[in-house]
Amino acid sequence: MLVVIVLIVLLGLVFDFTNGFHDTANAIATSVSTRALSPRAAVLLAGTMNLIGAMTFTGVAKTIGGKIADPLKIPHGTIVVLCALVAAIFWNLFTWYFGIPSSSSHALIGGLTGAVIGAAGFHAVDLAGFTSIIEALITSPICAFVLGFAIMWAFRAVFGWRSPHRVNRVFRVLQCFSAAAQAFMHGTNDSQKTMGVITFALIAGGYQHTMHVPLWVKTLCAIAMGVGTASGGWRIIKTVGSKIIKIEPINGFASDLTSSIIIFGFTLFKLPVSSTHVISSAIMGTGAAKRARGVHWNVAGRILVAWLVTIPMSGLIAAGLTKLALL
Structure with a gap:
């Protein structure tokens, strides 16, 4: 059992690492695309703020670890988590390779x-808890699109008559702060999902009995995501930062501000969101407010x-994988 738990922790850290270069790229895509930050500075900033954000909250971790299924009632719970992590890592790498900004959150959930269904059947899934998570994942990008549209419309009303060169120069400076805020918010939500899964495995393995997230789990997950951020993500940056809108x-x-507000708001309610969904939807919303025809809706459709x-x-x-592992 101890060997399996150690393997789960290692795979969890690998998932957070892939999450770092897969999803965190979204957080800095707009600031790199507008040259508000150099790629090196953006990656360093995002990695640092992600680590700080990941250490700040645990509510989402408890939701992921306890609302999809009861770890005490799932047979072979550690095998379930092991297979879930392998599947999520595979999907992250597959979509990263093709530059598709899919959701690490969706992959893990x-x-x-x-894996729970594979081990114990559909009845083992907590339908109410699972539904609340899906609702958050669906409503958050809709909220991001609407809020992004509203914020960009307001910005156009206030700054539309000013010199575009001067406006862009001011907002290019402000983007340094908005990128930092967005990376921090990403850490407060995304890293917690892996914390929740590892805690699920610790309970299933009998190493603890509550959804309290140990400090060592928080620390390792935060570091893994920070290192992942510094290691890649340029394929996703290209899609999110240039292919949706100019x-x-x-x-x-406006996109960064929108994403930060939405992600943090859902984090306060202990609900997981997909940073990929939220950021991409915010960009679409701000683009539609400026010029709907300027949004590359075919790329949005692929996403x-x-x-x-x-x-x-x-x-x-x-x-x-679970069925095969339990044969």
């Missing part, structure tokens, strides 16, 4: 749900398809 500093700042298939695909992979 889908993987854990699929980003200028004013709508880059939407990736969003829709991530949970079922990672779930199927995890369920299959």
